[in-house]
Structure formats: C-alpha cells, structure tokens
Amino acid sequence: MNRYIALQKIIELGGFTKAADALGYTQSSISQMIASLENELGIKLLTRSRHGVKLTIEGTELFPFIERSIYQYRSMQEKANEIKGIETGVIRVGTVSSVTCHWMPQLINGFKEEYPNVQFLFHQGDYTLIPEWIASGQIDFGFINPLADTNLKTKTVKSDEMLAVLPKNHPLAKKKSIQLQDIATEPYILLEEGHYSEPMAAFEAAGIQPNIQYTIHDDYAIMMMVEAGLGVSILAELILRRTNYDIVCLPIDPPITRTLAVGYKDKDSLPIASKYFIDYLMEHKDELP
Template sequence: MNLNDISLFIRIVETGSFTSAAESLGIQKSTISRRIAQLEDDLGVRLLQRTTRKLKLTDDGEELFARCQPLINELDSAKDHLSATQNNPRGRLRITMPSELGVFMMNEIVSTFMQRYPQIMLEVELSTRVIDLIEEGIDLAIRVGELADSSLIARKVATVSRGLYASPAYLTKQGTPKTPDDLQNHECYGILKAVEYWEFDNWHEPVEVKGQLKANSISFIREVLLQNMGVARMPRVFCRNCVNRGELVEVLSDYASPPIEVHALYPSRRHLNPKVRLFIDHMMEMIGDHPWVNEQMVTPVSTHNHS
C-alpha cells in the first residue's frame, strides 16, 4: 500500500471529485484514476463508487478515510513544518480573500511574498462567499468587516477609514444631507451582508437606511454612484481619485463613519500550515505603508480565538 496513493484518495474525498483533486494537485485526472485503481487492487476492496455525476464512498472507503485522514494531515504538517523552518520553504498555501481586497490591496503583498519564497506555490481564491476553511482545505482567509462567530483564530491586520459618497448630480437632484438622519430620505447602497442601520461615531443613534441596491462588490457600487444614483459608504482611498476628478463628493464628513477592520482568519487545528505564519508576518511588514490603510488608525496587532 503506497502512502502517496492514500494521500491521493484523501484528497479526492476532500475535494469531492477526481477532477477537482487533479486540478488542486496539478496532475492528470487519468493518473489519479490509475493510482486509485491500483490502491483498490492492493487493498482488495472497492473504495469509491464512481458515477457520471458524483462519487460515493463505500463502507470500506469510509473506514479508510476516517482512519487515514488524520495520519496524512500529520505527515503533511510535519513536512510543512520542516519546509517552513528551512532557508527555502516550499509547498502549497491556499488563501481566500474578497476580490477588491485582492486586486487593489493584496496584489503587491502576494507578489513580494512569491519573490521572497519562490518555492511556495500560492492558490488564491477571490471571493466573498462563506467558506469552511477546514472542509475546503483553505489555509488562510482575509476578511473585511464584522466577523461571523466561528472557531477560527482571528488576527487583526489593518483598519481602513471610510466615508459617505455621492455624485454632484445626484446631490443636486435629491439634496445634500446635513445630518445622518437626513439619510432616511436618500437611496443608501451597501454590500449584500450589510446591516440596515449605519452608525456614526459622533451621532446619538444608528440611522435606519434603505436602498434599491445591495451588491457584493464595492467596485460595482462605486460605478453605480458614478451613474448619479444614491449614497454609499466606501473606503476613502477607494474614492479618492473620483473625488479629485469631481465625479464624487464626500458627504456628512463632520460625522465620522466607523472604520472597517481587516482580519486574517485561520484554523485553530494542531496541524496548522506553518506557511500561514510566514505569509501573515510578511503581510504585516508591508501593510502599514499601503494607501488603503489610514496610518493614524493602524493599531497593535492582536491574535485571539474568534468564537
């Protein structure tokens, strides 16, 4: 029985298909099929029932997976640990982050990390969807905003200042709000999971807002603002060029919008990928100088169980 074939079997079960396992490992699907067939011959049992639509574990397959997954994880952890402590750490690191954060903030951080550690292979998914890191084999998630309850470790990475923005044409037509309460008479756009109330640091209570649009992309919302539609709360640096060109105007600047926090999330399991620590350390070295981060708002990094 070949340990590499056992590892392939574990990966197939974790990803849910031969195709996904092949893509994640960078090998041919036919190679995986041949090696799993060899593993079944060596063991003398059927491990997987294969159909055109899905995979189903046999009873023997379920037992092998339950017994071997922890062992394979421990072996992978040992290899990762040895790699991370060497001068040239190697292996794979899987990261997920929102699209805008990746495109406008993390691209330089990822690029310089690759230059610093050329033997580490990065897989980056740009998505705001809720991901079970352990279930999907993701090592690190970078998230913006309020965190959902979970058993993950949360480490604050940065604090980003925000403001309220609208186009001059929209304000000419609908009027410029003078106080946060005036927002109740405006179209207020936000991200999909945003709450229905906007808070202000120096206003007596949260303001209930409503709008015809919610989206999971601040780039998209900004483009809608440029079509002379509504008011939105955005990172200041994200709207700076539009303001300089006179395309957008910051409103209610005397009423401070709470900043938004960026966190790194990773599993609290014992076999945590050590390359996560390398990436976080590298990110913390660079992020304080990034224009998305308001230097006056950068706070000491803290790490805590998020539960």
C-alpha cells in the same frame, strides 16, 4: 493521499476531465483512483449526471474529513521542507477585493524577495465564506473584521474609514460630510459581506432602516451602479483608491470605520509558509495604504 486530492479537485472543478487535466493524469487514471477509494471505504462517493459530478449524501458527510486530511498532509510536507531548509510552500488565503487590489501586490513582491519559490492561492469571499473556508481547511487564513467571527484567533492589521458614495450630480454631493439620516430614504446599494456589515451595523445603531434596493457582492459593480444614478452606497476608503468612476465620496458623520484582521484557527498548526507570511505582514503593516 493522491486519491483524496483527486476527489477534492473533481469537486472543485466539477468534472473528471477537468480534474485530470489540472493534476496531469488521464481521465481513466482519475476514475480508477476514485473507484479504488470507494472500494476501500465501501461507500459510493460521487454521482454523475448530465449536469455534472456531485457528492453523494455519504460523500458529503465524509468530504470535510478528506479535506482536513489533505490540509494536514500538505502541512506535514511543508514542515518537512522547513526541516530540510527548503522554504517553499503554497499560501492559501481568503481575501476581500480591497485587500486583493491594494495590499497583496505590495506584500507579495516583498515576501517573494525573501522566499521566491512560495506560491499564492487566493479565495475571494466575504465575512461568512472566509471563516467557513478556514474552518474546513480550504484556506490557511483570511482577512476579516474581528467582529464577524469571534471563534477565530485574529491579529488586527489596520482600520480604514468608510465613505458615502454618491452620483456626481446628486443633491447631496456638494455637502462636506454625510449623516446616515441624509441617505435613509435614498435607494441604497448594499455590498454583500456575509452575516456582518459595518454600514448595516451603523444604521442599526442609529435606529435607521436604509432603503435597500440592490445587494451586490462586488465593490466595483456598486461604483458603476452609483455612477449610473441607481442609488448611493457606503464603501471602504481602501477600495475607492485609484478609481476613475464619476462618483463623489464623502466622509460620514459620525465616522464609520472598518477593521481588518488576519484570522486563523491556530497559528501553531498553520503551514510554515503561511506563518512566515503572517509574520511578514505584521512587520510591514504600517507600510500598507
């Protein structure tokens, strides 16, 4: 299993030296592990070049099976720890930026009071990446809109309103609310959320094609661009909390809401630490902003 973990770390970090440092091995030990694994399988797994290390075609086909083996091994270890009464583990969770900033600190503080030895590993993604990471076993669960992936099992946590975001001196900034047709011709800055977007679904339902000028994967970069007068956007109210950007946030009529749920393949197969955390989250969801 250590050879599988070494291979995964090489792919994650892009090189043997970085993987060796991260895992506490020498570079020669890591190289020997991979050579031993390749000899056992009879397949060349990695190629090295001046651009770094990458999987061969054969290695690419085998790698998802190796990742699942690592996932099952870690789940077995955590189950053994649970049986021995040692409630430790690593919680691997996929999040979006608003959840990372405004939910996770509060949740982690409370959870660690009960389970102080649990560690957290965050993968920040979108409605496409997070389901893919869950499917591959790279993360245990993630926060998604249930409409973004109907193949996952989900538990709804909360819904929040989405707001129109405009420069402070924009002609529409003095309105009490914004209708989608008000901003149909405005330069629009789209938050890249993968294959599903709540604002784009609302535009489509209204028969409106927004004037998309920029597509960005970062909420805070969008706020800075709106502040600079480059366009308007629609963002979740949660991400707009506690910001000092010189922008105006207005409700949309009719409202657009975003539903966030915890998504996973099968709760029974989750590592025990992640099961406990999901249970803790659902018990305390009413306390979240």
